[in-house]
Amino acid sequence: MITFYFTATGNSLAVAKRIGGNLIAIPQVIDTQNPHYKDDVIGIVFPIYSNAPPKMVRRFLENARLEADYIFAVGTYGNLPGACMFNLQKTATKNGFRFDYTNQILMVDNYLPIFEMDAEIAKLPAKKTEEMNAKIAEDIALRKRNQTPASWGWRIISGILGAIIRTDKNAQKYTVNEECTTCGICAKVCPAKNIAVADKVEFGNHCEACLACAHLCPQNAIHLKKEKSGKRWRNPDVSTTEIINSNNRHRDLP
Ligand SMILES: Cc1cc2nc3c(=O)[nH]c(=O)nc-3n(C[C@H](O)[C@H](O)[C@H](O)COP(=O)(O)O)c2cc1C
Ligand code: SF4
Ligand code: SF4
Structure with missing residues (x-):
């Protein structure tokens, strides 16, 4: 089993670790030419950004050829996933495969422009993250099938959000103190x-x-010009070193 993942603050890596398999960070393979992966089970775990997968995850799914008897996708999110997992099937279909299992899991929302981290952490017990994580891992171990439903309303809203909110364009408003x-x-x-x-x-x-840079700076020196929270988040089941190993593509840095 191969479990691809993308993570900034560790939520998605924590879920991927619980699911298991050979964990591969998408940033480490995003530059692979003609990527082709074959295994009995292949899956992907990622955070939901503006009701859609992150730009790099979309690029990976558009380029990679995935061959497996069972293919799954899990989106981690903080408040409103919209029709992300529903729309993901369209990306898969365009690329010649279908997800046998999709699901989503409510975790800490790390989106600093809107959410206050202490309040998010306080909400964790009510989000029942642990229970859902265990259920998803069990479902996948049992090769269960599941499609995440989405109302017509959310399909429309998520389509509009994806088109107008270009998080990648909005993201360069950082100060370093x-x-x-x-x-x-x-x-x-x-x-x-x-x-x-x-x-x-x-x-x-x-x-x-x-937002990995802002959340993981050990000095808390990186700030967004508009942020709701001075406090930062890293999933306690994941170390900064694990996130560096997942995301560092500057292999020449000290
Ligand atoms: C740019 C950005 C956009 C986000 N958009 C959404 C969203 O539309 N809906 C939602 O519920 N959570 C949203 N989130 C919260 C993340 O999906 C959530 O915190 C996720 O679990 C983070 O995963 P990670 O720790 O693996 O990076 C957003 C976070 C970021 C940084
Ligand atoms: S600059 Fe910061 S927010 Fe942007 S991709 Fe890098 S770590 Fe993420
Ligand atoms: S202290 Fe380190 S992580 Fe923080 S902004 Fe400076 S260089 Fe980046």
Whole structure:
């Protein structure tokens, strides 16, 4: 079994670890030419951004040839998933395969412009994340089939959101304060190779809007111009090193 994943603050990696298999971080294979993967089971776990998969996950699904007896997809989200998992089937169909199982799991919402992290953490017990994580892992182990339904209303709203909210374009509004020690961790957790650190931190123009840099800076030095929360989030089941190993594409950095 191969489980592909994309993660910024560890939620999706925590779910992927619980499901198991040979875990492959999408940023590590996104530049592979003519990607073709064959196994008995292939799956993908990712965070939902603006009711859709992250841009890099869409690119992966559009380019990769996935051959398996059973294919699954799990979206992690914080409040409103919209028709993300429903629409994902369309991407799959266009690429010549179908997900046998899709599901979504409510976790901490790491979207700093809207959500306050302490309040999000306080909501965790009511979100029943652990129970859902166990259920999804069991469903997949038993090769269950499931399609996530979506109302017509959500299909329309998610379509409009995906078209008008370009999180990648909105994402370059960061400030780095004087607490920065130029440690380079923000560059290493960035899945998009969008940060360079020499004597200061510099952002490029191909941000995925994942917020890994802001959440994982050990000095809490990276801030959005508009953020609801000064507090940051990393899933307790995942270390910063695991996220670096997943996302670091600057192999030449110290
Ligand atoms: C740019 C961005 C957009 C997001 N959009 C949504 C959304 O539309 N609906 C939702 O419920 N959560 C949304 N979230 C929250 C994440 O999907 C959620 O926190 C996810 O579990 C993070 O996974 P990760 O820790 O693996 O990065 C968004 C987060 C970010 C950074
Ligand atoms: S992770 Fe934080 S402290 Fe380290 S270089 Fe980046 S902004 Fe500076
Ligand atoms: S610059 Fe920050 S928000 Fe943008 S892709 Fe890199 S880590 Fe994610």
